[in-house]
Amino acid sequence: MSAALRIAVVGAGPAGIYAADILKKSAADSGREVLIDLFEHLPAPYGLVRYGVAPDHPRIKGIIAALREVLESGVVRLFGNVRFGEDITLDDLERLYHGVIFATGATKDAPLDIPGIDLPGSYGAADFVSWYDGHPDVPREWPLEAKEIAVIGNGNVALDVARMLVKHPADLLPTEVPANVVEGLEASPVTDVHVFGRRGPLNVKFTPLELRELGELRDVDMILHDDDFGVDPDEEALKQNKQILVISRVLEQWRQREVGQASRRLHLHFWSRPDAVVGEDGVEALRIERTRPTEHGLEGTGEYREIPVQAVYRAVGYFSSPLPDVPFDERRGIVPNIAGRVQDGSRPLPGMYATGWIKRGPVGLIGHTKSDAKETVEHLLGDEHSWWTPEAYDPDAVPALLRERGVAWTDIDGWIRLDQHEMALGEPHGRTRIKVVPRDEMIAVSRDE
Numbered sequence: 187m188s189a190a191l192r193i194a195v196v197g198a199g200p201a202g203i204y205a206a207d208i209l210k211k212s213a214a215d216s217g218r219e220v221l222i223d224l225f226e227h228l229p230a231p232y233g234l235v236r237y238g239v240a241p242d243h244p245r246i247k248g249i250i251a252a253l254r255e256v257l258e259s260g261v262v263r264l265f266g267n268v269r270f271g272e273d274i275t276l277d278d279l280e281r282l283y284h285g286v287i288f289a290t291g292a293t294k295d296a297p298l299d300i301p302g303i304d305l306p307g308s309y310g311a312a313d314f315v316s317w318y319d320g321h322p323d324v325p326r327e328w329p330l331e332a333k334e335i336a337v338i339g340n341g342n343v344a345l346d347v348a349r350m351l352v353k354h355p356a357d358l359l360p361t362e363v364p365a366n367v368v369e370g371l372e373a374s375p376v377t378d379v380h381v382f383g384r385r386g387p388l389n390v391k392f393t394p395l396e397l398r399e400l401g402e403l404r405d406v407d408m409i410l411h412d413d414d415f416g417v418d419p420d421e422e423a424l425k426q427n428k429q430i431l432v433i434s435r436v437l438e439q440w441r442q443r444e445v446g447q448a449s450r451r452l453h454l455h456f457w458s459r460p461d462a463v464v465g466e467d468g469v470e471a472l473r474i475e476r477t478r479p480t481e482h483g484l485e486g487t488g489e490y491r492e493i494p495v496q497a498v499y500r501a502v503g504y505f506s507s508p509l510p511d512v513p514f515d516e517r518r519g520i521v522p523n524i525a526g527r528v529q530d531g532s533r534p535l536p537g538m539y540a541t542g543w544i545k546r547g548p549v550g551l552i553g554h555t556k557s558d559a560k561e562t563v564e565h566l567l568g569d570e571h572s573w574w575t576p577e578a579y580d581p582d583a584v585p586a587l588l589r590e591r592g593v594a595w596t597d598i599d600g601w602i603r604l605d606q607h608e609m610a611l612g613e614p615h616g617r618t619r620i621k622v623v624p625r626d627e628m629i630a631v632s633r634d635e
Contacts, residue, residue: 190219192576193566194279194286195262196270196509198226199233200253200552201542202289205559207256209287212563222262223283223584225274228322229267229596229628230604231257233291235552237319238312240346241361242353242399249552257598265584266596267629271510273593274584282583284573285537285566288509288521288528289559292548296503296519298338302463303500307332311339311347311501318350318371320364322625327366330374332496336472338460339501340383341391345400347499352379352406352450362612362619380453380493384477384484386417387437387456388424394432401436406452407445410437414456418479455493459486463498472498504548512538520547526562527569536572539565600632607631 191213195202206222213220230236235250257264268274270290279286295310302308307329316324337348355371383390390397401408415437418424425431437454445451457477464471476489506521508514513530515522521540522529528538541562542555577583588595596604608619622628629635 190221190579191573192221192283192579193223194283195222195224195289196286197233197289197291197542197544198224198228198231198264198266199289199291199542200235200249201291201544201555201559202226202233202287203231203253203256203262204556205287205289205541205563206262208556208559209563209566210261212560212567216567218567221579224262224264225268225270226264226266227269229625229632230601231264231266234293237321238293238315239319240315240350241319241363241367242349242358243346257601262598263584264596264598264601265588266601266632267625268588268593268595273588273591273595276511278587280537280574280576282576283537284576285539285569287539287541287562287566288512288544289540289542290506290509290544292504292506292519292543294505294507295500296505296548298460298500298502300460300462302465302469303498305463305465305469305498306467307465307469307496308463308498308500311337311343311499312504314347314350314499315343318363318367320367320621320623322623322628326623328370330370330376332469333375334378334493334495335376335380335497335499336493336495337379337381337499337501338472339503340381340385340389340456341501341503342393342396343504344381344383344501345392345396347501348379348381348452349400349403351376351499352452353403354405354450357404359615360617362608362617362621364621364623366623376450378451378453380455380472380495382455382458382460382472382474384459385456386421386479387414387454388418388421388430388434390433392433394429394436397433397436400452401440403452405448406450407448408440408443409445409451409453410441411455412441414454415441417457420479459484461490464492469496469498471495504543506544506548509544518547520544526558526565534572536569537574594629594633596629596632600634603634604628604632 295312317328458474461475462473471492473492476487505519523540527534541559611620
């Protein structure tokens, strides 16, 4: 057997962990040993599964069981709380490994270029999601002062944000929601949340599961508008899709409901394109333009109206962040690549690969990252002629480097320790876990300090 292949993976979310697992298995099939080190800037792994999925979605979080199995199988070493470009650099990786796979995902909000979007009271949904998921790098408090709120977008994140804003905090208590988030939501005076989509009710991007959960909220009326339905001439054709048919039936059921008894209302607006956030010193309204379908897509009708709101959340997609010394496409928000091989212009860069949202943009569900990683790994294993030429292997080289730089890194044993600690915090309250939020506390628990 040839010398062991050494690969660094930057990012310990689903994309990075799947890539490590597939790489290990694919290398074994070809008779090659591979050593994989996983670098993560947070003290805990799992990326958006831990910090991008609403706490009342335990079914989706079941994927953590599969990811944990990979981490604990001995496939990889984990170096958490390590910032790429600061604590460890591209030059370091080139000296220590044959190659690197970037799997850093997309965690920023995509921009929405309309007047007033930067007014006080206008927020990105990704920041709000990070807050209610207990991300250690966002403020512990969130300004929940508005009675009427607009959410722009018609994807799953928009529905998550709307549901968290309108849901009574007492109904979140069985989940892993952090204590500071419960306190913040309990102080919220919200009465109405409006969700706006540019297209019609059968062109939404959310899933039937997400939609159904809205209708199960306690003490929340669902408000729909009859003039949003029957507009699209392709409605019957769209209903041939089973998922769209289910969504259509759910919306029709809601249209038949009696409303007016609940203390909170969730309004769904379709054919509504955001035109401007209105206000002087803060958000006062959202101005939208009515849209209609055309043969070629969508057009504005020139009919405008303003909905009074005191806060706006844009949930129009995620966007990736550039990595130090790595090419980045500012327009598309990805590391430029061809089938996972990182490109500098038309030239592939030796030893450098990408997978997940940093490779293809923030589209697709978590499951898509497996096929994505498979493509990247196949190319990596076939590129032996262009791998880096690292120093002789020393298993202590990375720990020694991090110690020298004063980095308090966390490892897989530390994650297990933190995981057990969070579950122990939740147990007296009948909860699965209570998430530890401060970064320094996460590190202290992980490192048993």
